[in-house]
Amino acid sequence: MKKISILALTMCSAMASAAEKTPSMEDMWKIIQEQQKTIEALQNKLNVQETEIADTTKKVQAQVVAQEEALAVVSDAIEDTVAVESKTKIGGYGELHYNNLDSGEDIDFHRFVMFFGHDFNEKTRFFSEFELEHALAGDGKPGEVELEQAYIEHMFNDTTKATFGVSLVPVGILNETHEPNTFYGVERNAVEKNIIPSTWWEAGVGMNKQVNDKLGFDLFLSSGLNTPVDGSKAFIIRSGRQKVAEAKASDLAYTARVRFNPFKGLQLAATYQHQTDLTQGAMDVAADLFEANLQYNIGGFGLRALYAEWNLDDNVAAVNAAREEQSGFYIEPSYRFGNSDQFGVFARYSVYNNNAADASSKDKKQTDIGMNFWLTPQTVFKIDYQDQKDGASNDGFNLGVGYSF
Numbered sequence: 001m002k003k004i005s006i007l008a009l010t011m012c013s014a015m016a017s018a019a020e021k022t023p024s025m026e027d028m029w030k031i032i033q034e035q036q037k038t039i040e041a042l043q044n045k046l047n048v049q050e051t052e053i054a055d056t057t058k059k060v061q062a063q064v065v066a067q068e069e070a071l072a073v074v075s076d077a078i079e080d081t082v083a084v085e086s087k088t089k090i091g092g093y094g095e096l097h098y099n100n101l102d103s104g105e106d107i108d109f110h111r112f113v114m115f116f117g118h119d120f121n122e123k124t125r126f127f128s129e130f131e132l133e134h135a136l137a138g139d140g141k142p143g144e145v146e147l148e149q150a151y152i153e154h155m156f157n158d159t160t161k162a163t164f165g166v167s168l169v170p171v172g173i174l175n176e177t178h179e180p181n182t183f184y185g186v187e188r189n190a191v192e193k194n195i196i197p198s199t200w201w202e203a204g205v206g207m208n209k210q211v212n213d214k215l216g217f218d219l220f221l222s223s224g225l226n227t228p229v230d231g232s233k234a235f236i237i238r239s240g241r242q243k244v245a246e247a248k249a250s251d252l253a254y255t256a257r258v259r260f261n262p263f264k265g266l267q268l269a270a271t272y273q274h275q276t277d278l279t280q281g282a283m284d285v286a287a288d289l290f291e292a293n294l295q296y297n298i299g300g301f302g303l304r305a306l307y308a309e310w311n312l313d314d315n316v317a318a319v320n321a322a323r324e325e326q327s328g329f330y331i332e333p334s335y336r337f338g339n340s341d342q343f344g345v346f347a348r349y350s351v352y353n354n355n356a357a358d359a360s361s362k363d364k365k366q367t368d369i370g371m372n373f374w375l376t377p378q379t380v381f382k383i384d385y386q387d388q389k390d391g392a393s394n395d396g397f398n399l400g401v402g403y404s405f
Contacts, residue, residue, distance in 0.1 A: 180402025
């Protein structure tokens with residue numbers, strides 16, 4: 001009986017304790033509300049974080065877009081710069097001379113020339129040649145500033161092109177190609193200087209046609225010469241160059257050239273030009289130029305030869321000056337040798353006469369011998385000796401250095 005009482009007492013005590021530990025419905029509701037508040041706070045915090053992440057993502061994306069746009073601008077600028085640089089070209093040439101002749105000794109930076117060109121597209125381009133002669137130009141100075149070329153060239157197709165502007169007359173060997181590394185001798189040869197006369201440029205319209213790899217033609221309609229009609233330089237061809245400096249253009253000139261390369265190494269060319277009036281209306285003196293030249297290269301051996309002749313109308317003044325005929329020729333053998341053909345020796349025999357119509361007038365004869373040393377294909381050192389006879393007597397030697405790029 002006593003044991004049953006103790007057991008009953010223990011169970012009642014346990015039930016009372018359990019009743020004290022089990023929360024009531026009110027307590028459970030409070031706990032649920034507290035948990036709900038905690039969940040809501042966490043949800044709000046999560047929403048804020050998601051908003052911040054979205055804003056950050058937008059900012060990053062905006063920065064990426066901005067950087068890509070900036071890179072695109074820089075890339076376009078670089079491409080435009082490269083394109084302009086590739087389309088615009090600069091070049092030039094120059095030559096320094098030392099002359100020790102019977103007429104005296106002098107050293108002269110004879111020519112400083114700059115080329116500027118621009119390709120507008122694959123068919124149309126611009127080319128110019130700007131020159132300073134004898135280092136100083138102006139009143140009382142020995143030199144001149146000259147615009148030798150400034151023309152637009154347009155390719156109609158792979159074999160036909162036209163030029164519009166100031167350009168070199170298609171005649172002779174040196175007139176169109178006269179960079180110092182391309183010819184022998186310190187000074188340009190006397191025949192192309194006094195008879196053709198190089199360097200000779202005019203304003204006009206030109207046409208070039210390459211029929212095939214052997215045959216080509218050039219046509220040029222241009223301003224004409226304007227020679228003096230009296231004095232020591234009357235009807236001297238070289239003195240008639242107007243250089244397109246407010247040039248009189250009442251009488252034009254017409255030039256035609258044929259080029260023929262029958263086989264590798266041989267180049268033949270012939271030019272005919274008609275001047276409607278050498279005096280531009282002063283005396284009505286028409287004139288015709290005929291010129292033919294040969295260039296041959298095989299191995300180290302080279303040969304150049306040229307003949308040029310002017311025939312003027314039998315105007316009284318021209319006849320009295322004995323200048324209705326002016327002519328000249330030269331022949332120049334050469335040989336290149338050494339490592340990469342760096343050395344070259346040559347000899348040239350020239351004869352010319354601006355008074356060839358006068359039987360008593362002596363031809364001017366000149367013999368040149370010398371050597372070129374090409375430090376690179378575009379830089380050259382030169383030395384030569386000249387001996388003049390008959391109508392001229394200015395002997396001596398010349399030293400020179402030249403370049404082109």
